[in-house]
Amino acid sequence: MSLVVVGSVAIDSIETPTGKREGLLGGACSYFSATASLYQPVAMVAVVGTDFPQEHVDFFASRKIDLSGLQRVPGRTFTWAARYAEDYGDAETLDTQLNVFADFHPTIPERLRGMPYLFLANINPGLQIEVLEQMNDPRLTALDSMNYWLLNERDLLEQAMSMVDVVTLNETEIKMYADNPNLLEAAQSILDLGPKALVVKRGEHGAMLITRGDSVGERFFVVPAYPQERVVDPTGAGDTFAAGFMGYLARTDDLSLGGLRRAVVHGSVVASFAVEDFSIDRLRGLSLDDIERRYAEFRLLTHFAPLCSEKQALLERPLDA
Amino acid sequence: MSLVVVGSVAIDSIETPTGKREGLLGGACSYFSATASLYQPVAMVAVVGTDFPQEHVDFFASRKIDLSGLQRVPGRTFTWAARYAEDYGDAETLDTQLNVFADFHPTIPERLRGMPYLFLANINPGLQIEVLEQMNDPRLTALDSMNYWLLNERDLLEQAMSMVDVVTLNETEIKMYADNPNLLEAAQSILDLGPKALVVKRGEHGAMLITRGDSVGERFFVVPAYPQERVVDPTGAGDTFAAGFMGYLARTDDLSLGGLRRAVVHGSVVASFAVEDFSIDRLRGLSLDDIERRYAEFRLLTHFAPLCSEKQALLERPLDA
Numbered sequence: 001m002s003l004v005v006v007g008s009v010a011i012d013s014i015e016t017p018t019g020k021r022e023g024l025l026g027g028a029c030s031y032f033s034a035t036a037s038l039y040q041p042v043a044m045v046a047v048v049g050t051d052f053p054q055e056h057v058d059f060f061a062s063r064k065i066d067l068s069g070l071q072r073v074p075g076r077t078f079t080w081a082a083r084y085a086e087d088y089g090d091a092e093t094l095d096t097q098l099n100v101f102a103d104f105h106p107t108i109p110e111r112l113r114g115m116p117y118l119f120l121a122n123i124n125p126g127l128q129i130e131v132l133e134q135m136n137d138p139r140l141t142a143l144d145s146m147n148y149w150l151l152n153e154r155d156l157l158e159q160a161m162s163m164v165d166v167v168t169l170n171e172t173e174i175k176m177y178a179d180n181p182n183l184l185e186a187a188q189s190i191l192d193l194g195p196k197a198l199v200v201k202r203g204e205h206g207a208m209l210i211t212r213g214d215s216v217g218e219r220f221f222v223v224p225a226y227p228q229e230r231v232v233d234p235t236g237a238g239d240t241f242a243a244g245f246m247g248y249l250a251r252t253d254d255l256s257l258g259g260l261r262r263a264v265v266h267g268s269v270v271a272s273f274a275v276e277d278f279s280i281d282r283l284r285g286l287s288l289d290d291i292e293r294r295y296a297e298f299r300l301l302t303h304f305a306p307l308c309s310e311k312q313a314l315l316e317r318p319l320d321a
Numbered sequence: 322m323s324l325v326v327v328g329s330v331a332i333d334s335i336e337t338p339t340g341k342r343e344g345l346l347g348g349a350c351s352y353f354s355a356t357a358s359l360y361q362p363v364a365m366v367a368v369v370g371t372d373f374p375q376e377h378v379d380f381f382a383s384r385k386i387d388l389s390g391l392q393r394v395p396g397r398t399f400t401w402a403a404r405y406a407e408d409y410g411d412a413e414t415l416d417t418q419l420n421v422f423a424d425f426h427p428t429i430p431e432r433l434r435g436m437p438y439l440f441l442a443n444i445n446p447g448l449q450i451e452v453l454e455q456m457n458d459p460r461l462t463a464l465d466s467m468n469y470w471l472l473n474e475r476d477l478l479e480q481a482m483s484m485v486d487v488v489t490l491n492e493t494e495i496k497m498y499a500d501n502p503n504l505l506e507a508a509q510s511i512l513d514l515g516p517k518a519l520v521v522k523r524g525e526h527g528a529m530l531i532t533r534g535d536s537v538g539e540r541f542f543v544v545p546a547y548p549q550e551r552v553v554d555p556t557g558a559g560d561t562f563a564a565g566f567m568g569y570l571a572r573t574d575d576l577s578l579g580g581l582r583r584a585v586v587h588g589s590v591v592a593s594f595a596v597e598d599f600s601i602d603r604l605r606g607l608s609l610d611d612i613e614r615r616y617a618e619f620r621l622l623t624h625f626a627p628l629c630s631e632k633q634a635l636l637e638r639p640l641d642a
Contacts, residue, residue: 086502181407184548205526206545216548217621224527224543227505261625299625300538300632304582307624311617315624 001139001250004069005032006045006106006131007121007239009052013081013095014278016088018232024279025056026080028121028144031236032243034280035270036119037063038288039247043112045069045131049077049100059284068109075100088231088275089203108134117250119242120164122146125157132163140249142166142199144242150177161193166260168199168242196319197260199245199267201238204228209264211257211319218314221261223302226272226294233278237271240283244270244291258315269294322460322571325390326353327366327427327452328442328560330373334402334416335599337409339553345600346377347401349442349465352557353564355601356591357440358384359609360568364433366390366452370398370421380605389430396421409552409596410524429455438571440563441485443467446478453484461570463487463520465563471498482514487581489520489563517640518581520566520588522559525549530585532578532640539635542582544623547593547615554599558592561604565591565612579636590615 005028012026029046036042043066050072060067078101082091106127116139120128128143135141141164149157150173161167167190171183178186183200187210190198200208206224213219245267252259269291276282307315326349333347350367357363364387371393381388399422403412427448437460441449449464456462462485470478471494482488488511492504499507504521508531511519521529527545534540566588573580590612597603628636 182549182551184550202526205523206543208545208548215618215621217618220548220622221625222527222545222548222622223625224529224545227529227537227541227543228503229505230503258625265625296632297536297538299628300536300635301541301543302623302625303628303632303636304542304544304579304586304623305620306627306633307620311621311624312627314621 001116001253002041002043003036003117003119003246003250004043004045004108004112004115004135005029005036005119005121005243006128007032007123008078008101009044009046009048009070010078010080010101011052012079012235012279014233014235015083016233017084017086019278021278025059026235026279027078028236028239030056031239031274031280031283032119032121033060033065034063034283035240035243035274036247036250037065038286038291040250042066043069043115045106045108045112047071047073047100047104049073049075052077066112069107069112071104071107073100082235084234088234091235106131116140117246118142119246120144120160121239121242122149125149125153125160128160129156129163132160139253140165140246140255142168142242142246144168144238145173147173147176158193161190161195164195166197166199167195168201168238168245170201170203170238174198174200199264201241203234203237207241207264207268209260211260217311218257221264223265223268223298225268226298227301228272228275231275234275235278236280237275240274241267241271244268255319256316257319260319261315265295265298266291269298322437322574323362323364324357324438324440324567324571325364325366325429325433325436325456326350326357326440326442326564327429327449328353328444329399329422330365330367330369330391331399331401331422332373333400333556333600335554335556336404337554338405338407340599342599346380347556347600348399349557349560351377352560352595352601352604353440353442354381354386355384355604356561356564356595357568357571358386359607359612360565361571363387364390364436366427366429366433368392368394368421368425370394370396373398387433390428390433392425392428394421403556405555409555412556427452437461438567439463440567441465441481442560442563443470446470446474446481449481450477450484453481460574461486461567461576463489463563463567465489465559466494468494468497479514482511482516485516487518487520488516489522489559489566491522491524491559495519495521520585522562524555524558528562528585528589530581532581538632539578542585544586544589544619546589547619548622549593549596552596555596556599557601558596561595562588562592565589576640577637578640581640582636586616586619587612590619
């Protein structure tokens with residue numbers, strides 16, 4: 001089933017302990033579509049300036065990404081410059097030039113409005129709501145956001161979160177939203193807004209899926225990050241994660257609890273590839289076979305005992321049941 | 322199979338965001354023996370002063386803990402006072418009085434020297450070596466340590482680590498030992514000393530087991546911490562973890578890779594109980610049934626797909642194979 005992604009396309013300058021690179025393809029939409037297109041057909045809704053290099057458009061086209069929603073407008077493309085410290089923790093932003101992204105209003109082309117899977121990458125939640133209102137009853141919608149919108153557009157973000165099926169946020173953002181250091185309570189306050197599931201991104205500590213349910217083991221799913229021999233550039237890990245998550249769901253159309261858990265693992269798998277090189281470079285030559293092999297490694301590295309058939313059946317129920 | 326634990330018994334004063342308590346039973350040996358005695362018979366080798374309350378001796382006796390190695394000497398028992406901040410991270414030590422613990426030299430009674438499972442809690446690595454030299458070829462030995470010994474008795478600690486089967490350390494201590502921010506490389510430098518396995522304690526992020534092996538999924542096992550509704554006092558979580566780990570191994574005598582992984586999960590289970598109250602209080606009324614129930618929750622909260630039979634067989638090989 002096809003996917004639509006709405007968000008930023010950018011030109012990045014990145015410095016990490018392994019090196020410094022300029023003029024990189026960046027932005028959530030770039031990471032998302034480069035990854036999700038390995039799973040299913042993707043349409044990108046974004047904006048770039050007249051300076052946007054043709055080679056990147058050619059790459060998107062080579063992945064058969066639908067660019068009918070990619071606006072090309074006079075002016076310069078959004079640029080971002082950042083630096084990572086020795087621990088590869090949060091990026092220190094050195095410079096942001098919104099350029100044509102400042103006036104971006106996503107318009108969903110008529111032919112994309114009926115698409116079943118929609119991912120709203122991190123943009124102004126008011127724009128996320130505009131997109132949701134243009135779509136014709138998609139099967140699964142998800143959004144990402146960030147601390148800036150939590151602090152500056154809280155009401156709009158709450159409204160957007162109440163309209164989607166899945167919210168993805170960093171652990172610190174969830175605690176900040178709820179003003180509560182206990183992740184379980186903080187997560188519940190987001191589920192109380194309406195989404196069926198909350199995906200907690202925890203960086204080097206992996207990810208969690210939090211849903212409603214009767215027991216801790218049913219409500220929570222926790223998967224580690226892949227033990228990484230070498231990190232080159234963590235930029236886009238969260239967007240790549242979202243692409244593995246949404247791509248797997250669109251491909252399998254399995255919206256059971258077990259399906260969502262496997263989607264979270266796929267997100268972790270592709271994110272672990274993305275950080276192995278700058279920009280989307282590690283994703284360029286990646287295949288579904290590579291992804292399946294690392295998925296099998298995730299099965300082994302988290303396994304300690306089989307599940308009983310009763311609990312296995314619980315996981316395969318539709319999420320709404 | 323019976324267990325011997327060597328380490329500290331203390332009287333603690335603890336302040337956490339949930340409250341402040343004085344005169345608590347503390348020390349690694351107390352947490353370890355209160356927990357491991359739920360699994361198998363335990364013998365404690367430690368020292369207390371003449372002020373040590375009889376009620377604690379009575380508790381140990383009620384758990385049928387062998388106290389023939391518990392020295393009672395003139396003077397006051399080791400005391401420790403500490404405070405935890407809102408995030409329940411590392412304790413801030415407010416006061417330490419070693420008292421009778423300053424001159425502690427563990428002597429293993431003759432009848433305990435043939436016991437098959439030995440845990441060396443965090444004490445001077447020179448003393449850990451003295452204990453290892455007194456034992457008659459135990460089936461499995463493990464040690465814990467801390468940053469103080471890494472900084473001040475590095476040679477002795479390396480020697481001790483080279484003599485045991487399993488080393489347990491915090492993630493930050495492992496990186497500090499190797500002076501390397503990459504956990505995989507840092508862990509390898511400890512395995513290179515000789516132990517078969519390294520258990521990485523990661524606090525609220527759970528634990529890892531690192532062994533030798535051909536693939537990432539074989540070398541690494543990662544388990545999350547239990548999603549905790551309410552933490553009261555994190556003191557002793559690491560010692561309780563070690564007790565669940567060693568207690569499970571002693572009970573099952575299963576030294577396969579799968580056995581060690583299940584032991585790490587048992588460690589995580591009992592640690593998750595320990596932090597729910599001050600001192601060892603949550604462990605007093607705990608049963609193996611309670612432990613098994615939470616172990617089942619861990620199975621559910623980490624499960625996303627069954628393992629193929631070939632990989633399952635890999636886990637059940639003896640660790641040395």
